[in-house]
Amino acid sequence: xxxxxxxxxxxxxxxxxxxxxxxxxxxxxxxxxxxxxxxxxxxxxxxxxxxxxxxxxxxxxxxxxxxxxxxxxxxxxxxxxxxxxxxxxxxxxxxxxxxxxxxxxxxxxxxxxxxxxxxxxxxxxxxxxxxxxxxxxxxxxxxxxxxxxxxxxxxxxxx
Amino acid sequence: xxxxxxxxxxxxxxxxxxxxxxxxxxxxxxxxxxxxxxxxxxxxxxxxxxxxxxxxxxxxxxxxxxxxxxxxxxxxxxxxxxxxxxxxxxxxxxxxxxxxxxxxxxxxxxxxxxxxxxxxxxxxxxxxxxxxxxxxxxxxxxxxxxxxxxxxxxxxxxxxxxxxxxxxxxxxxxxxxxxxxxxxxxxxxxx
Numbered sequence: 001x002x003x004x005x006x007x008x009x010x011x012x013x014x015x016x017x018x019x020x021x022x023x024x025x026x027x028x029x030x031x032x033x034x035x036x037x038x039x040x041x042x043x044x045x046x047x048x049x050x051x052x053x054x055x056x057x058x059x060x061x062x063x064x065x066x067x068x069x070x071x072x073x074x075x076x077x078x079x080x081x082x083x084x085x086x087x088x089x090x091x092x093x094x095x096x097x098x099x100x101x102x103x104x105x106x107x108x109x110x111x112x113x114x115x116x117x118x119x120x121x122x123x124x125x126x127x128x129x130x131x132x133x134x135x136x137x138x139x140x141x142x143x144x145x146x147x148x149x150x151x152x153x154x155x156x157x158x159x
Numbered sequence: 160x161x162x163x164x165x166x167x168x169x170x171x172x173x174x175x176x177x178x179x180x181x182x183x184x185x186x187x188x189x190x191x192x193x194x195x196x197x198x199x200x201x202x203x204x205x206x207x208x209x210x211x212x213x214x215x216x217x218x219x220x221x222x223x224x225x226x227x228x229x230x231x232x233x234x235x236x237x238x239x240x241x242x243x244x245x246x247x248x249x250x251x252x253x254x255x256x257x258x259x260x261x262x263x264x265x266x267x268x269x270x271x272x273x274x275x276x277x278x279x280x281x282x283x284x285x286x287x288x289x290x291x292x293x294x295x296x297x298x299x300x301x302x303x304x305x306x307x308x309x310x311x312x313x314x315x316x317x318x319x320x321x322x323x324x325x326x327x328x329x330x331x332x333x334x335x336x337x338x339x340x341x342x343x344x345x346x347x348x349x350x
Contacts, residue, residue: 142179
């Protein structure tokens, strides 16, 4: 009797495992359904107008030797939700929080130091040399550091 | 912060792409730093600063001229002054695969935002070659570090890596796929 009970338990366990495995193996399929609905983009703001006949040099006015006559159509632009892949952190101890904020501050201070140096010594040039404070233009001289870092600044707190 | 950002955007309006500190432009570096910088700043500020898109279009129009070759492959180390004068150009024989394969994100986004398909068209022609020759290389599935853009032969070279000089070509595949829906690029990754 006791033996049978153990067998039954093992059988039940096997069936449960099979069911769980089946559901798990179907998860990407089931999950994919939820993400298949594309959401349209918000309306684009008005396009900037560039006057190509203002007498200045415009690259768009340079005659091409081998112009393309038929353009590939841009694929339909859709936004899809993707599953979150980032690790879910548990509750943070006060000690861990202090350490994290301290490290965050060090990174921020370094960025601020570097950007202030650029503002002071190399504004609108490509790069500032960290020791001599000299300005360099290895990327064409169009304010590479400023353009490159502008993409991250809106998300920074006030510096 | 918003003020500082506005101040920076204002300063960028002074940039004049008709003058340059170099004789030869690295098209890849210019694309990822400048074009990518303008586009991401425009997107991250929710399109509040149209001049960022203007600068991106100006930059895109400049870089687009590097594609004015018989087979529409770009000149990756580019004598832009010759191009501005109207000289005829030919794509080079040996170029780094990363420099050729890491233009799609910026050019595609520029077409999406400007509504002009020419930028996307320019880079999609490159990816078409990547796709048709992917399984004909010495290490099928990957592309060698050096490819021949002039003769459209991406199969002959024998050096392969996923490190420097090649890495971003692979990095861009999933990113640009994420940004747009394209059966072509998705096919490249799944292989």
